[in-house]
Amino acid sequence: MAVRSRPLYSTSALQVAQYVFTRSAAEPTNLYLDGADLGADLPAGRLLLMPLRDLLLRPAVSLHTRDVVWRELIRRAREDHSSWLVAAIGMAMPGLRRAVRQLGTSWRSDRDDLESAVAEGFVSALRKVDLHDSSLCARLIDAGRKAGVRQAFQSAGVEAGSWAPFASRSPRPPWGHPDLVLADAVTAGVLSRSEAQLIGATRLEGLQVKDVAAWLGELPNTVAGRRRRAELRLRRAIQSGDLGLGEILQS
Incomplete structure (x- = not known):
């Protein structure tokens, strides 16, 4: 019988956020942005968040456009600590997952703890990042990664x-x-x-x-x-x- 590397029902903040984001961002939904407000790199009109996330990962989309999108996401997440906060985490999920994979190469403790620490670091940075800065999404993901480093360092195997x-x-x-x-x-x-x-x-x-x-x-x-x-x-x-x-x- 195959051994599961993780519990069937994870308590990781990232797992929960991904579950909620996938369902709340699908039609019918009120979670969308207007492409007309986001610059010429994106199509005008109603942009659902999951297709928008895919668009932002394309090299053709400029850093300026990405920052415009993220300024709007951060503003909404700060005003709405439920739906739009989860939406912001979901929009950054590819980068957050990559940070977890990098940290988890030799991770021997609870994976859910690491993912939750990364999510907490991301949310904490989202609340205080300067919206005039550039590379906003990268800054938030890096804050999540550093929180993951802290978790991994504190939980290192020397707690014998x-x-x-x-x-x-x-x-x-x-x-x-x-x-x-x-x-x-x-x-x-x-x-x-x-x-x-x-x-x-x-x-x-x-x-x-x-x-x-x-x-x-x-x-x-x-x-x-x-x-x-x-x-x-x-x-x-x-x-x-x-x-x-x-x-x-x-x-």
């Missing part, structure tokens, strides 16, 4: 059982699991909790240093240097026999 007082202990080497080696390193004072999270997120979960740095508000070189120093400390502890063997550090 040894944080709890009655946790299981790692088996004797050479069978030590990387998560447990990191947790033991924190317990032994070799690494700080934040250093273990950084190594776990970037080495085990596959997050990019630049993405973690963006969430932390630091330069990528600063974060990479901190990780390097922590890894050298961890390597020395493993080589000296203070910690069990792990497969964290790549030779």
